[in-house]
Amino acid sequence: METLIVPASLNNLTDIRNYVKEAASAAGTSKEKLYQLQLAADEIATNIITYGYSGKGGEISVRGEIEGDSLTITLEDSGPAFDPRVRELPSEEDLSKPLEERAIGGLGIFLALQGVDQFDYRREGGKNVNILKVFLPKLA
């Protein structure tokens, strides 16, 4: 698929989710996987816009690739290096706490990482490269 490049603005999250929807439709993913992939891409992009670029702008590129039995969505940005995998995620104990005792942070990355079958990150050429992968149902 052609790469989508959008300014890093929360107003463009819809475009990113729509791009993921197109990619997922082309790949024939289930509705559930489509949603999880949209949520993961949305959360990673939100994190890039809010914390990576700190609201100062920049660009996010999104690329969908179908390879064999998987669909990969890759998000790239030029913000400071950030590997979502090293972010401390809510523990089982945190997740069972009542709302008044909940920490605000970490939920987005948690949902992103939980929602996809495989998540990879690398820093490459001064860019953060976030790779979200879901496996496709095998054709009979």
Place this chain on the structure above:
Amino acid sequence: MSFQLSTDAQQDEARITLGGELDAAAAPQFKDAIEQVAVTSPKRLVLFMDELAFLASAGLRVLIFARQKLGDVDIYVIGSKGPVLNTLKMSGFHQSVYLQDSYAT
């Protein structure tokens, strides 16, 4: 699908109906609605989510904000289903709210 929201505060109860896609761009509208209904000091917050198609963590954070802002109110989530309900469960929020299919009006 854009985000839609309507509020209705009456006596001890504040009702907010959410529809469309609740992402980080839309979450401030939801937060504003919580602040708006907080003025009436409701005892119950009822969130109608039948028509909510997408819920990101920014929306979940507004629920935490609601709890902080409104104090010890009962929070009802009505009609959430599919992946939105799944997100509420995955993040453990279902343990802090009353999940119901419908609500007597």
